[in-house]
Amino acid sequence: MNYEQIIGEALLGNDGDKQRALDRMEIKLRVCDQITCPGTGKVLDQARASVIENKTSDGGISYTSAYCAEYIDSREDDIKAAAIEFGSEYRILDGRVLFGNGGK
Numbered sequence: 001m002n003y004e005q006i007i008g009e010a011l012l013g014n015d016g017d018k019q020r021a022l023d024r025m026e027i028k029l030r031v032c033d034q035i036t037c038p039g040t041g042k043v044l045d046q047a048r049a050s051v052i053e054n055k056t057s058d059g060g061i062s063y064t065s066a067y068c069a070e071y072i073d074s075r076e077d078d079i080k081a082a083a084i085e086f087g088s089e090y091r092i093l094d095g096r097v098l099f100g101n102g103g104k
Contacts, residue, residue: 023093027051030066031095039071047099052079055089062088069096 030051031044050072054063072079072092083090 024098027093027095034066037068037071039067042068046095049095051093053091069094
């Protein structure tokens, strides 16, 4: 095994899924950057956090923030309604799923 393979496995995990690896890195980045959930004030944990990416109509990302996954679960209808109102798309990255701790 060469260095590129070792580094690739370390970054991507055993499944080799690049998008999943990028999503996991995004959650880690947001959790480290924010520290606390803006909705609850609780300290964030990557395995129990969700990140919302709000995309503009041209495909750019206009907003990204981490929250406690349970908070997102309770507000998903509001998030969907706001996206419809502003004509944007959103994506939720669920740390419970991405880090193998179950899901909703």
